[in-house]
Amino acid sequence: MNYLTLNNGVKIPQLGFGVWQVPNETADVVVKKALETGYRSIDTAMIYRNEEGVGKALRETDVLREEIFLTTKVWNADQGYDSTLKAFDASLERLGLDYVDMYLIHWPMPKYDQYIDTYKALEKLYKDGRVRAIGVCNFDIDHLQRVLDECEIVPVVNQVECHPYLQQKELKEFCESHGIILESYSPLMNGRDVLQDEVIKGIAEKYEKTPAQVILRWHIERNTIVIPKSVTPSRIEENFDVFDFELSSEDVEKIAQLDRNERINAVPSEFHRR
DSSP, X not given: OOEEEOTTSOEEESBOEEOTTOOHHHHHXXXXXXXXXXXXXXXXXXXXXXXXXXHHHHHHSSSOGGGOEEEEEEOGGGOSHXXXXXXXXXXXXXXXXXXXXXXXXXXXXXXXXOHHHHHHHHHHHHHTTSEEEEEEESOOHHHHHHHHHHOSSOOSEEEEEOBTTBOOHHXXXXXXXXXXXXXXXXXXXXXXXXXXXXXXXHHHHHHTOOHHHHHHHHHHHTTOEEOOOOSOHHHHHXXXXXXXXXXXXXXXXXXXXXXXXXXXXOOGGGOXXX
16 A cells, blocks of 8 residues: 655555445445455545444454544535534544544535635644544635635645546646645546546556556556545455556556546536535
8 A cells, every 4th residue: 555644744545445325234344345455545425324334344344443544524514613513523423433534525615605614613623633634625726725825724635536537737736736635536437438448448458457457556656645436346456456567657648648627526616515
């Protein structure tokens, strides 16, 4: 496993395991499989409705709690200072844990203009020692700039949709200039077109790897955190098997040319579902 150091000195596994759309009743089995495979970072959220199952896996696994980096997120309906603190307590109770490693704002929802107060609640949780790191998801540059201008603590990560067809180069550059690490969700484009891309398939043949492994390796070599999701045991293992090869600079450049600003998830500035 590769680790990156967040801007507050906390180390995070560079390859994590996402549980979006994993049913609560099977989340414990899926997460246990991920931990057995070698994953040490688990990414959930209140709105995924599986915090109970994830927490059950963490309590029952043989892997020590301090070796696991757990992330969860405050949902849009709970934004605001006081409601965020209550939402965190509720997440902690569902997880059955006494702390989480990272707590994130799930969406900025600029129309409601609550993300600054929400982030200040995250700062309190951090100062109180209830979370080891705080950050954001789906924040554009203007949202991040407001946090930098109006809050005390620089976010450790910005978790956004990112894959070879949506490489987020400008956003990544801005984040890096402020010590914020880009974290990639939907890194395989949710199994869509990018896995069938002829360039990706050609590179995969060269290294005797799968297209998914090539893309995950590309994320890692860009110094992003990447959190693929699968419920299939063989794919959970396949996605983890990316530390025994490196892409050539030529192949990295080929993938760089695939960027087409193609998004499969919501546009952050326009998403306001509560």
